[in-house]
Structure formats: C-alpha cells, structure tokens
Amino acid sequence: MRQSRFAFIAVLFCAAAVLRVAYAQVDVVKGAGKRAFAVSGFSGDAALAEQVTGVLKNDLRLSGYFQLSPPAGAEFVQSGSVRGDGSGVAIECIVTEVATKQAVLTKVYQGSAQELRRVVHKLSDDIVQAITKQRGIAQTKIAFELTRNGVKELAVMDYDGYNVRQLTHDKSISVRPKWSPDGRKLIYTSYKGGFPDVVDVDLYTGQRRRVASFPGLNSGAAFSPDGQTLALTLSKDGNPELYTMNANGGDLHRLTHTHGAESSPTWLPDGQKIAYVSDNLGTPQVYLIGRDGGEPTRLTVSPSYNTEPDWSHPPTGSEMKPMLVVTSRLGKMQIGIYNGGDRSITPVVADGADNEGPSWAPDGRHLVFTKTVNWRPRLYLLDVMTREQIQLPAIEGDASEPAWGP
Amino acid sequence: MMLLRLSRTIFIVLATAMALIICQGCRPKPKPQGELGSISGMEPGSDVAMVSSRPGELDMANAQRGMFAPVLFAFDSARISSREAAKLPAVARYMKANASKTLVIEGNCDERGTAEYNRSLGERRAQATREELVKLGVSASRITTISYGKDKPANAGHDEAAWGENRRCEFVIAGP
Numbered sequence: 001m002r003q004s005r006f007a008f009i010a011v012l013f014c015a016a017a018v019l020r021v022a023y024a025q026v027d028v029v030k031g032a033g034k035r036a037f038a039v040s041g042f043s044g045d046a047a048l049a050e051q052v053t054g055v056l057k058n059d060l061r062l063s064g065y066f067q068l069s070p071p072a073g074a075e076f077v078q079s080g081s082v083r084g085d086g087s088g089v090a091i092e093c094i095v096t097e098v099a100t101k102q103a104v105l106t107k108v109y110q111g112s113a114q115e116l117r118r119v120v121h122k123l124s125d126d127i128v129q130a131i132t133k134q135r136g137i138a139q140t141k142i143a144f145e146l147t148r149n150g151v152k153e154l155a156v157m158d159y160d161g162y163n164v165r166q167l168t169h170d171k172s173i174s175v176r177p178k179w180s181p182d183g184r185k186l187i188y189t190s191y192k193g194g195f196p197d198v199v200d201v202d203l204y205t206g207q208r209r210r211v212a213s214f215p216g217l218n219s220g221a222a223f224s225p226d227g228q229t230l231a232l233t234l235s236k237d238g239n240p241e242l243y244t245m246n247a248n249g250g251d252l253h254r255l256t257h258t259h260g261a262e263s264s265p266t267w268l269p270d271g272q273k274i275a276y277v278s279d280n281l282g283t284p285q286v287y288l289i290g291r292d293g294g295e296p297t298r299l300t301v302s303p304s305y306n307t308e309p310d311w312s313h314p315p316t317g318s319e320m321k322p323m324l325v326v327t328s329r330l331g332k333m334q335i336g337i338y339n340g341g342d343r344s345i346t347p348v349v350a351d352g353a354d355n356e357g358p359s360w361a362p363d364g365r366h367l368v369f370t371k372t373v374n375w376r377p378r379l380y381l382l383d384v385m386t387r388e389q390i391q392l393p394a395i396e397g398d399a400s401e402p403a404w405g406p
Numbered sequence: 407m408m409l410l411r412l413s414r415t416i417f418i419v420l421a422t423a424m425a426l427i428i429c430q431g432c433r434p435k436p437k438p439q440g441e442l443g444s445i446s447g448m449e450p451g452s453d454v455a456m457v458s459s460r461p462g463e464l465d466m467a468n469a470q471r472g473m474f475a476p477v478l479f480a481f482d483s484a485r486i487s488s489r490e491a492a493k494l495p496a497v498a499r500y501m502k503a504n505a506s507k508t509l510v511i512e513g514n515c516d517e518r519g520t521a522e523y524n525r526s527l528g529e530r531r532a533q534a535t536r537e538e539l540v541k542l543g544v545s546a547s548r549i550t551t552i553s554y555g556k557d558k559p560a561n562a563g564h565d566e567a568a569w570g571e572n573r574r575c576e577f578v579i580a581g582p
Contacts, residue, residue, distance in 0.1 A: 217529040217553050220522050240526040261526035284523050307523040327520050356520050375564045
C-alpha cells in the first residue's frame with residue numbers, strides 16, 4: 001500500500017517536472033543588453049551604398065540585439081564597399097570588434113540588382129550569427145491576409161514589410177494562412193469554391209490542392225512540426241471540433257467531443273500535443289490535448305476570453321523553452337504570454353488598440369501581430385524581450401492574420 | 407517484486423521526461439527560399455478515400471438572397487431568442503412547399519472578436535438555426551451551413567447598430 005502511494009507521488013512529481021518544462025516564464029529585459037553597433041556605410045557606388053546601408057541598419061535594429069551608434073563608444077564597427085555593374089552587385093563587408101580590433105566578419109556577397117535586399121538580409125543574419133551566435137530573422141517571410149474592397153487574398157512579404165506579393169487572385173475570401181515547416185507550402189482557408197475549404201499551395205510550383213472540403217466548416221489547419229500531419233477544425237459531425245489528418249489528405253481522426261466550438265489548433269514543437277480554443281464552458285479558453293485525443297487540459301482561466309494561441313519553436317540548440325502566446329479580451333484585445341506555473345498571462349502588447357493574432361518568428365523572440373486602430377488592421381512586429389513594437393510599412397489595403405515563415 | 411516494478415515505473419517516466427526535453431530542440435532545417443511562383447488551378451486532394459466530402463455541387467445559379475429576414479444574435483452567443491425564432495416558420499413553410507430547393511444558412515459575427523474563433527462561432531450560429539428548422543420539419547439534408555466569421559459584414563459601420571446587424575444568419579435559397 002505504501003509502495004503504490006510512493007509510486008503515485010513519484011509519477012506526479014515527474015509529470016509536474018515535464019509540464020513545467022513545456023511552459024516558459026516571460027522575463028522582460030528592458031534595453032536587454034543591446035550592443036552598440038556603428039554602421040560606417042559602404043564606399044563605391046553611392047546610390048547602391050545608400051540602399052545597402054538602409055537595409056542593413058533596419059535589419060540590425062529589427063534584430064533587437066543592437067543599438068545603432070556613432071563610432072565613438074561603439075562595441076562593433078562596420079565598414080565595406082559596394083560595386084555594381086550590368087550583371088549584378090558585389091558587397092564587401094567587414095565588422096570589427098573594437099575592444100580586440102579583431103574582425104568578427106569579413107565577407108563578400110554577390111547577387112543580381114533585383115536581389116539587393118535579399119543579399120543584404122543574408123549579410124545581416126551573418127552579422128547576428130557571428131556576434132550573438134543566435135539565428136537571425138532577416139531572411140524570413142511573413143504570409144498574411146490582404147483585404148481590399150471586401151475581397152480577401154493571400155499575400156507574402158519580407159519580414160521587414162517590403163516586397164509584398166499577392167499570391168491569390170480569386171476575388172473571393174482567402175484567410176488564415178499557415179506555413180509548412182520547410183517553408184515550401186502555405187495552408188489556408190479558401191472560399192473560392194463557395195464554401196470554407198482547407199487548401200494548400202506549393203509556393204514554388206504554384207500548385208494548389210483542396211485538402212479538406214467536408215460539409216460545414218473546414219478551417220484553422222496547422223502543420224505538425226514534422227510536416228506530416230494537419231490539425232484542423234471541422235464541423236461535419238456536429239459543432240466545430242478538432243481533428244487531425246494526413247497532410248496529403250485522408251487518415252482523419254477526431255480529437256474532441258464537446259457541446260462547444262473548438263478552433264485554432266497550434267502544435268507544441270515536440271509534435272505530441274496541441275493547444276487550441278474551446279468555448280465549451282461558455283466563453284473561449286485555451287486547452288491542451290494529446291495528438292491522439294484523450295482528456296484535454298484547460299490552460300487559461302482568466303480573463304474570460306482567450307483565443308489565437310501560438311506555440312513558439314525555439315531554434316535548434318537553443319536553451320529557450322517553447323512559449324505560448326494568446327490573444328485575450330480585456331475591453332480591447334491584448335496579446336500575452338501564458339505562464340504554466342500559475343496559469344497567469346503576462347501582457348506583452350496591451351496599449352488601448354485591438355492587438356491580436358500573434359505569430360512567432362523562428363527565433364522564438366519576435367512576433368508579428370495585427371493591430372487595429374480606427375478599425376483599420378495593419379501588421380506590427382514585437383520584440384518580446386524588450387516589448388518594442390515596430391510598425392511595418394503601410395500597404396494598400398488592410399493586413400491581418402499574419403503567419404511568420406520558418 | 408513490488409519494489410522492482412516501482413523502480414521500473416519511475417525509470418520509464420523519467421526516461422520519457424528526458425526524451426521530451428531533448429526532442430524539443432529537433433526541427434528540420436528550412437529550405438533556402440527561392441522566388442515564389444504564381445498560383446493557378448485548384449486540384450482536389452490526392453487521397454480519394456476521404457471520409458466524406460461535400461455532397462455534389464449546390465446549384466447556386468439561381469440562388470436567391472433576401473427572401474427571408476436574417477436571424478440575429480446577441481454578442482458572443484449562438485443562442486436563438488424566441489423573438490428571432492419567430493422568423494423561422496416562414497422559412498420552414500417555404501422549404502416544405504418547394505421540394506426542389508435547398509437552403510444555405512450563412513453564419514456571421516461582428517468585427518470584434520478574433521478571426522478564427524469567429525469562424526467557429528459563425529458556424530455554431532448557422533447550425534443552431536438549422537436545428538430549429540429541422541424541429542419545424544425541414545429535412546437536415548436540404549440545409550447547408552457556411553460560416554464567414556467576421557469576414558462578410560452586412561453593415562460596414564463601427565457602432566452597436568452595425569454590429570447588431572452583422573451578428574446574423576442569412577438565408578440563401580438554392581436549387582432549380
């Protein structure tokens with residue numbers, strides 16, 4: 001009798017240890033030890049140099065690691081040259097650590113004139129990697145929903161808001177894009193066929209496939225971390241419930257059985273559990289369930305409305321724990337990080353506007369989200385460590401439901 | 407014997423915990439990103455053995471909107487009040503008198519509330535409306551639901567009056 005009780009307590013202790021691992025506390029580190037970085041610019045072609053410098057400075061600022069500073073007092077100094085001719089551009093860049101006088105980066109980059117921003121983004125990521133040993137985000141992309149005149153289309157842009165490309169031209173409603181883990185596909189909800197279907201699109205071939213078109217609602221599809229499985233919302237068997245299915249179709253499994261409506265699945269990086277929204281208790285809250293179903297665990301308790309969960313996927317080799325971000329309604333919508341220990345939510349964007357729909361960058365430090373002011377939604381980035389919000393350039397139309405690519 | 411089983415249980419739990427901690431870091435490397443292609447076409451999914459798919463294409467060629475007043479809903483609710491339920495017998499009578507027609511119920515939300523949850527809420531509103539019509543004698547197989555979440559407002563305004571109009575189920579009559 002005593003032995004089985006001991007076993008029970010031991011199992012509980014281990015289970016608690018495992019659960020604590022899955023949820024990180026959020027610490028704000030104001031100023032976050034930003035390192036002073038002087039961008040001296042580039043000799044050579046003046047017009048190209050100005051462009052390159054502009055992109056570089058913006059990337060370094062957005063990374064969150066650096067404070068742009070004049071050379072006096074800087075910890076790192078950049079110098080270089082840029083050459084351009086009919087065939088392309090060549091950028092030479094040297095970054096020196098002032099204290100040691102050692103070069104932390106000496107590299108030449110080449111590309112076509114059209115690729116200039118992409119080439120500089122590569123340089124910026126290399127600088128971040130060389131100095132901080134962290135994965136940079138300058139080469140990443142953000143998919144989102146572009147609304148113009150009541151029509152909603154999918155679009156993709158560079159993480160800094162440039163190079164917006166409209167992907168669909170269906171003159172219909174295309175919403176809620178999410179990326180495959182290899183960055184090759186988007187999966188989204190399309191009304192092109194007259195009903196909400198889950199459709200995937202291969203971004204290199206342009207090929208689209210209708211993956212789920214059951215009666216009722218098909219929406220909220222999210223790829224598992226290994227790209228093989230989708231979690232999604234279907235209402236074909238009653239009210240909207242959570243299902244998984246093979247990413248190529250078929251092998252459908254139902255996970256939830258409630259009187260309420262489920263929605264918005266997001267996978268934990270280990271691919272074993274899914275956080276999602278259910279209003280089974282009256283108002284929407286965030287729950288956790290195993291990928292094969294079973295008894296769900298309620299995560300959020302207050303305030304009364306918590307939706308749009310998204311798990312961060314810390315980079316390989318990082319010591320970061322996955323963090324769960326949610327959108328809560330407290331008057332206006334606000335964005336916060338869920339703390340598993342006491343089930344509280346630490347606000348990270350709560351400023352009187354409606355802030356919602358956050359999506360983690362692959363560095364586990366930045367988010368993109370929708371801020372609505374005067375009923376016009378547009379996209380912002382957030383550095384979770386410093387709480388700095390960065391407004392992305394205005395576009396023609398409204399932008400919402402962003403998804404940060406790998 | 408009990409002690410051995412106990413140690414084994416603890417070992418399994420600890421090993422699982424360790425595996426979970428270690429595997430958290432594992433992710434496939436992202437492919438280098440080339441130019442995005444342009445999108446065309448819409449082929450059906452490759453697996454034809456899907457559990458059930460939408461029964462045929464609805465004949466929307468002569469679809470009629472606005473024949474019946476929309477059913478309205480309270481904030482965050484999918485409940486049909488008795489006042490709103492009074493709009494339904496007219497719809498049921500029509501459906502019973504016109505056997506060739508099918509009914510599409512479009513569920514909607516106002517612009518407050520987050521986007522994806524609103525798609526599920528709109529679907530619950532459409533399903534609640536269908537349930538009432540089934541109780542009034544209309545066959546469920548003749549009724550299809552579509553949720554638009556907050557993506558298709560009836561009133562583009564930003565006040566209580568507009569929001570009240572947008573929290574609605576609309577009726578679309580389809581069929582020959």
